[in-house]
């Protein structure tokens with residue numbers, strides 16, 4: 001069984017607290033690891049969460065504020081120290097390339113790993129494989145910010161009773177899957193579409209088209225909810241979301257599992273974020289993130 005889960009490394013906006021590290025999220029997707037927004041202290045949080053440098057294949061940075069990127073220096077040096085044998089690709093807003101270069105070469109170390117930079121400069125597809133297509137969409141924040149989304153290609157689920165009714169069995173099942181037909185029987189006659197899973201990652205932004213485009217139909221949406229609804233004016237002013245806004249996005253987009261995170265240190269009751277997202281009408285699964293939590297992708301529909 002392939003593992004698809006979110007490992008939460010940190011959940012604090014702006015500054016770490018006694019209980020929350022700066023941001024950091026690892027998505028395990030089959031054999032691959034995608035590290036999103038490594039804030040300060042991510043290297044140590046990886047250790048605490050049982051995530052090795054070898055587990056990383058991609059790094060996706062939404063924007064260059066410290067709580068989303070200061071951990072790059074440590075993580076990149078650790079990847080090299082541990083001589084990760086495979087290529088690692090890093091995505092980040094191209095307008096922040098100078099920040100990435102500074103963090104990548106913050107201090108002296110021996111570079112041993114192929115770290116490929118693939119900056120983002122527009123909405124669109126960044127990478128495509130059998131396992132997923134990775135897309136970016138521009139968000140709305142005082143510094144340029146991009147959200148990310150993984151979309152697994154649709155597959156087909158074979159229907160045993162239909163196969164039996166056409167007398168298809170044994171190696172012929174594989175043949176019709178590969179070739180699309182067997183005599184007069186087509187693949188469509190004996191199978192239905194199995195929708196690919198979708199994961200969306202939406203960090204610092206105010207409400208904008210990109211937020212909705214990323215969240216649309218997501219099996220799991222990880223989204224910032226920096227503020228509670230009473231502070232919506234602060235949220236708009238600083239380019240952030242409230243818990244109610246995040247819940248409203250998830251409701252409208254048909255999200256199955258909503259993960260709220262990136263909390264301002266001004267609040268002390270995490271449950272209030274859930275209450276406000278629920279009050280906005282979101283009825284799916286909901287997790288208020290805390291450090292070192294693992295959240296599995298929901299089972300296929």
Ligand SMILES: [Zn+2]
Pocket residue numbers: 013014065067068204262
């Ligand atoms: Zn932030």
